[in-house]
Amino acid sequence: MADKNEVDVIDGKQLQDKYLREEMMPHIFCNGCGLGNVLDYVLWAVEKEGLDLDKTVFLSGIGCSSRIPGYINADALHTTHGRALAFATGVKMANPDLNVIVFTGDGDCIGIGGNHFIHALRRNLDITVIAVNNYIYGMTGGQVAPTTPEGHIGTTAPYGNIEPPFDMCEMAKAAGATYVARWPVFRPHQPINSIREGIRNKGLSFIEMMSPCTTAYGRRNRFRKIEDLWAFYEDKTILIEEYDKIDRFGTEEEKEELDDKIKIGVFKRSTRKPLEERYRDLLEEFK
C-alpha cells in the first residue's frame, strides 16, 4: 500500500487505483445512482487533504450509502442500521488520533438513527459525516422515508406521502454541528471543497449530498430518466446566498417561490471544542 500512496494522483483512474479495493468490484450501485459520485468526491477530498489511509476509519450504517466504505481500501466498520455514529463515537473517543469519516443515508441518519444523530451533533466529536440523501429507502425497494417530499410516491405511500419531510441540515445546525453544508451530486467542485473543509474542521462536520435514486424513487415519481431527476434538483435548489438575498430584498412574488426551494451551500461554520479534547483536558487533571 505504501508505494501506491507515493503516487501523485492527477486523474480519476489513478484515484481509483490508489484508494479502491479491486476485490470488491463490481459495486452494487444502480445506473444513475449518485453514490459513485459521492465516493469519488470523498476520495478527491482525502487525496487533496493528504489523509493517511492507515490512520483513517470509514464507518457506515445500513442502506445503499452504507456500502461505500467497503470499496475504500482502509479500516472500515459497516455497522447496524442507524448506529454508525454511535460506533464512531466509540472509535474516536478510544483513539482520537484516527481520522473518522462516516457515511450514512437519510433513513439511516434521521429515521432509525435520529437519536444517535442528535447526540453525536451535541457531542461534536472531530469527525466528518457524509449523509447521502436520496429521499427514499432505496436498498429495500423504495419505501417512503422521513425525507420524502410531501405528495411523492413511495411503495409504502402509494397515494402520495402525507408526512412533512425532515431537513437534516436544520437539525445538524440546531443540535451543534460545527460545519454544515448541502450539495447536489451534480455539482462536483463544491462538495469536494466542503468535504475538505469538513475534514479540516475540528469538530463534527455534516455534509448532506442530494443524490438521485432512479431505481426506487425516480421511476415512481415520473423522473423516468436520470436527466429528469437532475433537472428537478437543479430547478428545486437555490444557493443559500441567493435565498438570503431574496428573503431580505425580494418582491412578495419572489419570496413566495422560496417556500418550494431546497437551500444548498454552506450553512454553518463555527468553533466549539470537540468532546475528545474535553476528555483529554479531564485526563490531564489526574496526571
Place this chain on the structure above:
Amino acid sequence: MFWDDKMTTDLEKVKEVLGPKKQFVHGDTAVCYGALLAGCDFYGGYPITPASEIAEMIASLMPKVGGVNIQMEDEIASMASIIGASWTGAKVMTATSGPGFSLMQENIGFAYMSETPAVVVNVQRSGPSTGQPTLGAEGDMMQARYGSHGDYQSITLSPNTIQETLEFTIKAFNLAEEYRSPVFLMISADLGHMREMITIPDEVDLVYRKTPKVPPEEYVPFGKGKYGKEKVPEFAPFGTGYRTYVTGLTHNEFGFPATDDQQDHDKLIRRQIEKITDDREKLTDIEERMMDDAEIALVSYGIASRSALGALKIARDQGKKVGYFRLKTIWPFPKKKINELSQKVDKIVVPEMNTGHVYHRVKEYADCEVKLVSKIGGEIISPKEILEEV
C-alpha cells in the same frame, strides 16, 4: 494506560486508585474493580436500576487510571460505542439490566458476527418489560444465550459472591480477549446491591487479544486462513495499517461480504460457534460440595445457589444424602458434566429465580428425574422452598 498504550495495564496504578486491599463493597462496585484490574480501557453505558452504580463508579475511577468513560444516549448506542472502541484495540465493557439488555441485543449480534471482544454485565431485575426495577431476578439467562437473532454461541458467567463477582469480571475480560467474543457476566440485583468483604488480588493474570504477526497483505482477519490453525483469528486494531473491513453481513475470511453463498455462511458461523464449543470442557467451571455420596443433587447458579447451600446444610443435618453442584459458567452449557451427574444421582433439583431457563437444559442432558424450584417476583428463593423437593 489508555490513549498511550492499550496493550498494557498498569496494575500498580489501578491498585493505588482502588485503595485498601480489603473492602466492604457491593456487587456493582466489585464489577468496576474487576474491570479496572482486567485493564478495561473504555466504558460506554446508560443508567439503569440496578446497574447504575457501575456507571457511577466507573465515571469516578476511569479518569484516574487514564481510561475513557462515556455515557451514551441509550443502550443501543452503549453497545455500539464499546464495539467501536474495541476495534481500536481497547478492552471494553458496558453494564445494564434487563430492559437495556434487550436494547443491546441488536449490536450484541453485530459483536458476534464481527468477532469483537466485549464484556457485557447484566444486573438482572424482574421482567419482562419494566417489571420490578429494584428487585432481583435471574430471568435473563436464556436471553444471554439466544437474545440476538441468528446462530451464535454465548459465553456466560454467573458468580454468587461479591469476591467472585470481582474475579469473574476479570475472567470475562480474559475470555472476551481469548475468544474474540462478547462475554456476559450475569448477576442478580441482590448480588449487585449486597455488600461483602472483598480482597483485591495482588497479581492478576491478564489476556490480550492476539494481533497478527504477518504483513497486511497476508493477514486473514476472519478465518483460520492458510497461516493459522486456530479458530480464533488474529485481531488487527484500526489504525495499525492492516486495513480491515468489518461488516455485520455474512463475510468471507477476508471480511468481504459473501451474502449469496450458503457455504460461506455455513463456514463462517460454524467456525464462530465451534471456536467456543470446542473448548466447552475448558470453559466449564463447577463447584461441588458433598457430592461423593449424594443421591439428590442441587444444581444451581447465581443468587439461588446461596439458598441451595443453605438447603444443603439443613438436608445433611437431617441425614439426607444431598449434594451441591453449582454452575459458574452457564453457557456454553456443561452438558457432559450434567449427564455424568445424572448417572450418579437419582434426582436433580434446579432452584431458579425464573420460570426454568436452566432447568430445561438440565432436563435435556440428564438421564434421571429433574425437578424445578422456581421463584419470581423479587424475593430470593428460600432454602425451605428448595427442601420441599428434597
